[in-house]
Amino acid sequence: MKGSVVRGAPGQVRMVRRWPTPIEDPARAVMVVLEAVDALCRDAEMPAAVGLAIPGLVDEDAGVGVYSENIRWRDVPFRDLIARRTGLPVAVAHDVRAGGLAERELGAARGAEDALFLPIGTGISGALIVAGELVTNPYAGEIGHIDVHGGEDCVCGAHGCLEAVASAAAIARRYSRDSRVRVSGAIDVLAALEAGDAIAARVWNDAIAALARALIAYISLLAPEVVVVGGGLAHAGSRLFDPLRAQIHDLILWQQEPRIVPAALGDDAAQIGAALLADRLLRQGGAPPGSADHLLTMNTEEGQR
Numbered sequence: 001m002k003g004s005v006v007r008g009a010p011g012q013v014r015m016v017r018r019w020p021t022p023i024e025d026p027a028r029a030v031m032v033v034l035e036a037v038d039a040l041c042r043d044a045e046m047p048a049a050v051g052l053a054i055p056g057l058v059d060e061d062a063g064v065g066v067y068s069e070n071i072r073w074r075d076v077p078f079r080d081l082i083a084r085r086t087g088l089p090v091a092v093a094h095d096v097r098a099g100g101l102a103e104r105e106l107g108a109a110r111g112a113e114d115a116l117f118l119p120i121g122t123g124i125s126g127a128l129i130v131a132g133e134l135v136t137n138p139y140a141g142e143i144g145h146i147d148v149h150g151g152e153d154c155v156c157g158a159h160g161c162l163e164a165v166a167s168a169a170a171i172a173r174r175y176s177r178d179s180r181v182r183v184s185g186a187i188d189v190l191a192a193l194e195a196g197d198a199i200a201a202r203v204w205n206d207a208i209a210a211l212a213r214a215l216i217a218y219i220s221l222l223a224p225e226v227v228v229v230g231g232g233l234a235h236a237g238s239r240l241f242d243p244l245r246a247q248i249h250d251l252i253l254w255q256q257e258p259r260i261v262p263a264a265l266g267d268d269a270a271q272i273g274a275a276l277l278a279d280r281l282l283r284q285g286g287a288p289p290g291s292a293d294h295l296l297t298m299n300t301e302e303g304q305r
Helices: 026-044 080-087 095-106 168-179 187-195 198-222 234-237 236-251 265-282
Strands: 002-006 013-018 049-054 057-059 064-067 073-075 089-095 115-119 129-130 226-230 257-261 297-298
Touching: 002 198, 002 265, 013 064, 013 234, 013 236, 026 049, 026 297, 049 265, 057 089, 057 115, 057 198, 073 129, 073 234, 073 297, 080 089, 089 095, 089 265, 095 115, 095 265, 115 198, 129 168, 168 187, 187 234, 187 236, 187 257, 198 234, 198 236, 226 234, 226 236, 234 236, 236 257, 265 297
Parallel strands: 049 089, 049 297, 115 226, 226 257
Antiparallel strands: 002 013, 002 297, 057 064, 064 073, 115 129
16 A cells, blocks of 8 residues: 655655555455554644545445455445544545546646556556546446456456456466466566566567457547556566557557557556545635645555566
8 A cells, every 4th residue: 555645736746655455354454544544644744635546346426445356345435434533525536547537637648538547557457538537437447357368267257357367467477377486576577578488478478469459449449549558567668568559550450549658657646646636625625726735645556566
């Protein structure tokens, strides 16, 4: 989990603190979120609002974490829990949609009317920006569960999902299984690839091919001007972007070919999005934009390596 104090304009992250996510214990994970907010309140001295970005299915209107398949919490009333502890206005958002909002307003998708924000970490999900608006339906954007015929079982219960082949976690898992060399993340698979490891090359290429197939489906339906790729896998740079762009270009027939670019805000996108939403919440109460001295943001991550 990552938390920050944001001072002044929501894009100005003043400080960042981190806490491990106890994914083996959902109740403890919720408590760590609350304790982290308490710590940030002490850091900020006089906080004005809280923005919380969480994974899984999120009811943003009710402020509830409906379900996270990796952390395994269900129906957690985060907004009410944090509001009671702090006495502050609380904005609750899906982590990917919060990141998409930040990239749309301040980052690599700035000014785009139609865009896809695609962070690739433990899972794969998308923030959909259509006709200038962020799609907020809690069931929308689950591009990671498009069937790309990947041949792997997915944690969602389906078979062949993009996430089971192309997420950073899946890349590490598939390489560890096939090579019998345990690695801790996709970055280790990339290192093996660059050292000439044939298994690493196959696993990496399978992931990029699956991403290209899923993106062609998305491009055919919603014709984004830009696809912004974030999350831990984006740190692979040209090893990811060059072949992905080439495969998309080869697969394009009549569709509009989008720009495919790395996220501009990096690992801070969800935090900045949470700050934007907290600032928006204050404005709805009559405060002018950017008037808060301190906003607190929390991003509860399932993992980005």
